[in-house]
Amino acid sequence: MAQELTRFSVAMPKDLLDRFDELVERRGTAKNRSEAVRDLVREALIEEECAAPDTKVFGSLTIAYDHHANDLQDKLHGIQHHYCDAVVSTMHVHLDAHFCLEVIVLKGENALVQEIANMILGCKGVKNGRLVVTRVDEHM
Ligand code: NI
Numbered sequence: 001m002a003q004e005l006t007r008f009s010v011a012m013p014k015d016l017l018d019r020f021d022e023l024v025e026r027r028g029t030a031k032n033r034s035e036a037v038r039d040l041v042r043e044a045l046i047e048e049e050c051a052a053p054d055t056k057v058f059g060s061l062t063i064a065y066d067h068h069a070n071d072l073q074d075k076l077h078g079i080q081h082h083y084c085d086a087v088v089s090t091m092h093v094h095l096d097a098h099f100c101l102e103v104i105v106l107k108g109e110n111a112l113v114q115e116i117a118n119m120i121l122g123c124k125g126v127k128n129g130r131l132v133v134t135r136v137d138e139h140m
Pocket residue numbers: 067092093094095099100101
C-alpha cells in the first residue's frame with residue numbers, strides 16, 4: 001500500500017551529485033532521483049537487518065562447478081536434501097561440456113542460510129559462487 005511521501009533536502013558535493021545523476025540515468029526512465037535514493041535507503045536497511053543471525057531471510061546462492069569433479073554432485077545433492085526445509089528451489093544449467101551453473105534459493109534464519117551457503121561454497125570443486133541475501137516486509 002502506498003504511503004504518504006515526506007520531502008527533505010540533501011546537500012552533497014556537485015561532482016558526487018553528477019555521478020549520482022548518471023547512475024539514475026543508467027537505471028532507466030522508471031527511476032528518478034527520489035526513487036533512486038529510496039532504493040539506496042532500502043538497500044542499506046536490508047543489509048543491516050539481514051546481518052542479524054535470527055532475521056528471516058531469502059538467499060540466492062549462485063555457484064559454478066565442474067561436474068566431473070570427484071563426487072561433487074553427490075555432495076551438493078546431499079547437502080540440499082539434508083536441509084530440504086530451507087531449500088526452496090534449485091535451477092541447474094549445463095553451461096558447456098564440463099561446467100554447470102546452479103542457483104539455489106534458500107529461506108530461513110540468516111545464520112542457517114549462511115551456514116548452508118558456506119557448506120556448499122566450501123565443497124571442493126565449486127569454482128566460484130556468491131550468496132545474495134534479502135528480505136521483504138510491508139513497510140518497504
Ligand atoms: Ni550440468
